[in-house]
Amino acid sequence: MSEPETSIFALSSDDAGVFNWNVDTNLLCADEHFADIFGLDPxxxxxxxxxxxxxxxxxxxxxxxxxxxxxxxxxxGGSCFQDYHVARPDGSIVHVVGIGRCFRNIEGEATRYVGVVFDDVELDEQQCEKLLSGHYRNSQQSLFELDEDDVADVLASAVNRLEHDDEDKKKPLVVHH
Structure with missing residues (x-):
């Protein structure tokens, strides 16, 4: 290609749940979509x-x-790409993809882990039965690959969204690769 290849992830609040885990206090804060994905109180x-x-x-x-x-x-202190399933309180099982990264303080101790979780697929009843019976297993293979700069951009935007008001959360998050 004559132009640099560009991948754009346009994440509205309907596409991804954003989270920030304070490792020191062991408290993970997240947005409403993240709560919905996990079936927890927003x-x-x-x-x-x-x-x-x-x-x-x-x-x-x-x-x-x-x-x-x-x-x-x-x-x-590295990045993490995960592909797994969430079992909601209503009995539904949702396939999710998570991207996160650990940040360390000056002493090298883990202090924050921030990232995004995409609810990729809501499984139908038959797929849930297969999963629960052990016949369906997650491949643990990433659906897409990002380099370290992409991860840093996604996570910086995620932290920014968590720290600002609801109006800012409605703006799309765009990462260029």
Missing amino acids: QEVRDGLPIEAYLAAVWEGDRRDVAKTLHQAIST
Whole structure:
């Protein structure tokens, strides 16, 4: 191509849930869409819940891998791309893709983990049955790949959206690659 290849992720509040986990206090705050994806109370999620509240919503078959990958990202200070399922209180199972990154303080200790979660697919009843019976497994393969600059841009915009008023959250988040 003669022009640089450009990938644009236009994320409205309907496309992705944005979160910010304070590792020191173990409180994860997120927006309304994130709360909806996980089937949790939006006000409680906005105020912050322990990470265990979110991990409890991850489908049992994926929970260990999700926790292990989060632990690795916190331990290394790296980025994380995950593909997993959330079991909502109403019994529905939602396929999600999460992108996050750990940030460290000057001493090298993990302090924040921020990111976005996309609700990729809502599974129908038959797919839920397959998943629950163990015949359907997540491939753990990313649906798309981002480089470190893309991750930094997505996460900086995500933090900005969490820190500003509701009007700013309605603006699209655009990341150029």
